[in-house]
Amino acid sequence: MAALLNYGGNDVLPFFLAAPKLRGFYHPAHKKPRFALFAEEEEEEEEEEKPSSLDSLPNEILFEILRRLPGSRERSASACVSKRWLAVLTTIRASDIVKDEEGGEEQVESDGFLTRDFEGEVATDVSLAAMAIATRGCLRKLSVEGSNLRRGVTDCGLAAVASGCPSLRVLSVWSVPLVTDAGLSEIAKGCRMLEKLDLSQCPLISDKGLIAVAQNCLNLTSLTIESCANVGNEGLQAIGRHCRKLRSLTIKDCPLVGDQGIAGLVSSSSSTLARITLQGLPIGDASLGFIGYYGNAVVDLTLSRLENVGERGFWVMANALRLQKLKSLAINSCGGVTDLALGSIAKCCPSLKHLRLRRCCYITDAGMRAFAGEATELESLQLEECDRVTLIGVLAVLVVTKIKKLSLVKCLGVKDTINHPATQLPSCKSLRSLKICSCPGFTNDSLALVGKLCPQLEAIDLSGFISLSDDGLLPLIGNSAAGLVEVNLSGCINLTDTTITTLAEKHGATLKLLNLDGCKNVTDNSVLEISDRCCVLEELDMSRSAITDYGVAILASARQLSLLRILSLAGCCKVTQKSVPLLGNMGRSLEGLNLQFCNLISAQDIGLLEEKLWWCDILS
Incomplete structure (x- = not known):
């Protein structure tokens, strides 16, 4: 407050105290509701009468004062005065700022570089507004997951982001039930550089919000919509018409999305759309047909739980002969995938390298043989x-x-x-x-x-x-x-030291990862062989094995394990507090140590170990 009263740049204060008698002030009518929303969050407090100050001015006059502050640092400091000032500041867009006679507003990097995440109780309108002011136009990526149960994120919070973060490129909004099309529209109008949009479990967002995004965010390259019950065909068609740079599309569990929406989007983005994921949608064979016919640029395709798509849909998709660039295909719980469909895919998608089939109950050995005969470029199955x-x-x-x-x-x-x-x-x-x-x-x-x-x-x-x-x-x-490099034997309860000793002898020079979690018959004898022979080992998991303090001593003193980064001894009931000073001698290469459920090691011992291995992340 004192900084504002003493500010003498252009004698702003005397000028605005007389402002109600003048005309020509900037009074954006659409901003008034936002002031009210933030004001409702302030607790009512009885205060003694104080001399007149800036707080007695109407919001419109305060708006005119704050937009004339000399720089973004000053506006950021002013946001700390009160929620009312914060609310007014969030409505000041870049075009509203008045430049002074000596060069005006300081410039910030136009493309932004900051990342902010808000989750759970900290996700409120006030926190978003404060962040928008504090980042001073440099925010590049924003994630909002869940929201405060009493004062959750609303359209007001997104409007503050839209006003203060024009350089925003990536926005993720998950499980925020109070955000509507109005908030998304504000983002679309204020953040026209937006490239990636991820909406999940936002029940009040519909086609209207997506249409606003489509009309304003022409640089959109990635769109994810999950469990948004009111998003349908019209919004996707608008995205297809306007967002000609779209490369990645993910739509999951949206009951209003049908063949028309998929067809309109895919056909309009045939030259750029490279990654498509469709899950739990009421689409039919026509959608897959459109993907097959217009999928010239598709390299990654994931289809999951498409109950209305039959064998004909997969056959048509393949035989359209346009999926020439398809490299990765994942199909989950789709009854239409048969031996005939799988053979057609292998024959008509010559670049296919990665195939994942999950819960495809109609695929048999005949389909695998037909597929193998045509999939000349296959690398993973x-x-x-x-x-x-x-x-x-x-x-x-x-x-x-x-x-x-x-x-x-x-x-x-x-x-x-x-x-x-x-x-x-x-x-x-x-x-x-x-x-x-x-x-x-x-x-x-x-x-x-x-x-x-x-x-x-x-x-x-x-x-x-x-x-x-x-x-x-x-x-x-x-x-x-x-030479084996990575070996995971977790849960193989019948293996003994014989196997581990042979493994260390034959592949110790190449082995980088060894997981023996739950191998209850593996003892200190295996640890001795590992320590002597595995000179490039980086990760070792001995959880729930029969290792003792003696085995830990071997590990701690092993010169060969100079590259060891991760060590897990979770649930090793024979490892006691005697191992604590030994573990404290582990080399500086150690980044992670898991001692969970080692009941013979006390919390005090863990504390001492943390002090000695201050660079290491210790789980206990």
Whole structure:
């Protein structure tokens, strides 16, 4: 207050005290409701009578004073005076600022560079308004997730952002139920440089708000709309007509979005749209047909829970012959994906490298063979809960394609069904990564077979393979000629020191990640081999193993583990407070240490350890 009263730049105060008698003042009528909204949040307090001050002036006069402040720093300081001043300041746009005679308003970087996140209780209109003033036009990315239960984010908060952050490029609004089309329209009009918009669980936003975005934010490149029940076809069609730079589109669980909306958007953005994700929408075969016909630029396509799309839709999408650039395809819970559809996709999408199928119950070994015969560029295949695919179908892909990564998760059909010895089957020298999780029919014999067929493996993930024993894993370890780099054996409760010792002996020179979480039969003997031989190890997880204080001492004194960044000993019941000083001697390379559920280590010991390993993130 004193700074304003003593300000002598242009004798502003005497001039404005007489202002009610003059004409020509700037009085934006649409700003008055915003003043009222912020004023309602202030608590009513009884105050003694004070001499007349700037607070006695009407909002319009205060607006005229504040817009004549010499710079954004002064306006930012003025925002701390009261919520009323803050509310007035949020209505001052760049075009409203009056430049002084000596060069006027200080300039800020036009494209912005700051990032701000508001979540839960801190997400209020006041906090957004204060941020808009404080960032002084430099905000580039804003995320609002959830809001204060009593004073949640409303259109008023977004209007403040629109007024004070014209350089905003990325906006995410998640689970903010009070924001309506009016707030989104303010953002669209005030933040015309917006490039990425993410709206999730905003029930009061409809096509009207999207139309405002489409008409004003012509640089929009990415749009995500999730669980917005009132967004429909009209808004998407407007985005397609006006936003000709759109490259990424994600629409999930919006019940009003139909074939017309998808068709209008895709057909208008055929030259730029590269990534499309559609999930839980009531669209039919026509939408996939439009994607196939206009998807000239599409490289990444994800289709999930499209219950009204049948085999015909996938067949037409492929046979439109326009998805020539498609490299990644993910399909989840779509009953229309059949062997015929899968074969058509492989035949008509020559650039396809990555395929993920989840809960596609009509895919069989015949479909996998047809796909493998046409997918000449395939690099990775992920099958999850595709129960009609057996080991025969998987091997068809391995021996025919040049696949580098294979993942099988919860595939009940993958079981021991091969009667031919490995010597009669062609090898797959291209496979580098293998993941097999929760496939109960996949046994030690199956793993040994895959290990013999794939000698160039570098990464294996067998987490949760409860029936896996030393006899099943040792052949794979022995046949790996390239050198294993990442090994995840978490939950393999039957493995012993025999396997880990062999692993360290044969692959210690290349092993960077080793996860033995839950391997209850792995003891200090394994730790000794790991410490002696694994010279490039960066991450080691010994959680819930049989390691003791002696094993910790070995790790702490091992010169070979100079690159170790992450160490987890969570749930190791034999590790006691005796290990605390030993862990304190770990090298400066250690960035993360997990001691959760180590009940024999006290909180006081953890505190001492934190002081000694001040650079390390310790979980306890």
